[in-house]
Amino acid sequence: MADIHIERKHSLGLLEARKVAFEWAEMAEEKFDMACTYEEGDTADLVSFTRSGVSGELKVTPDLLALDAKLGFLLGAFKDKIEGEIVKNLDTLLAKQAPATKKTPAAKKKPAAK
Numbered sequence: 117m118a119d120i121h122i123e124r125k126h127s128l129g130l131l132e133a134r135k136v137a138f139e140w141a142e143m144a145e146e147k148f149d150m151a152c153t154y155e156e157g158d159t160a161d162l163v164s165f166t167r168s169g170v171s172g173e174l175k176v177t178p179d180l181l182a183l184d185a186k187l188g189f190l191l192g193a194f195k196d197k198i199e200g201e202i203v204k205n206l207d208t209l210l211a212k213q214a215p216a217t218k219k220t221p222a223a224k225k226k227p228a229a230k
Contacts (some may be wrong), residue, residue, distance in 0.1 A: 118192035120172070120185040120199045124206055130159070130178040130212055136209045137163050137176045144206060181206060 126133060132157070141163050144150040145205045161176040165185075172185030183202060187195055 117189065118187040118195040120183070120187065120195065120202065120207065122181075122183045122199065122203060124210060126178060126181065126210055126214075127179065128210075130161070130176070132213050133181065134161055134177050134182065136206075136213050137161060137174055139209050140174065140205060141165070143209075178196065181210070183210045 126136075128136065138154065141150075141152040141154055142148070144165055148167065150167045150170070152163055152165045155162045159177070163174040163176065165172055165174070169188035169191040170185060171196050172183065175182045175184075183197075185202075187198065191198065199205070
C-alpha cells in the first residue's frame with residue numbers, strides 16, 4: 117500500500133475553505149468516480165472519500181487543508197501521478213478562492229497654489 121499526505125496552508129477561514137473542499141469533493145466524484153461524504157463541524161470539516169483501491173480523508177480547518185489517502189496495491193504504482201493530480205487540483209481551487217489583493221489608487225496630488 118502507498119500513502120499520500122498533502123497539506124496546504126491558507127488564510128481563507130473555515131467558510132471559504134469549506135467551499136474549496138466541496139468543489140474538490142464534487143470533482144473527485146465526477147472525474148475519479150469517488151464516493152465522498154462531507155461532515156461539517158464547528159471548528160473543522162472532514163471529507164471522506166473512497167473507491168476501489170483508494171480511501172482517504174480531507175480535513176478542512178480555517179487555515180489548513182490536509183489530505184491523507186491510502187492507495188491499494190495496483191494504484192500504488194501510480195502514486196506520483198495521482199499525488200501530482202491531487203496537488204494540481206487543490207492548488208487550482210485554492211487559487212480560485214484566494215481573496216484578490218486590493219489595489220489602492222494612487223493619491224491625487226493637488227496643484228501647487230500660485
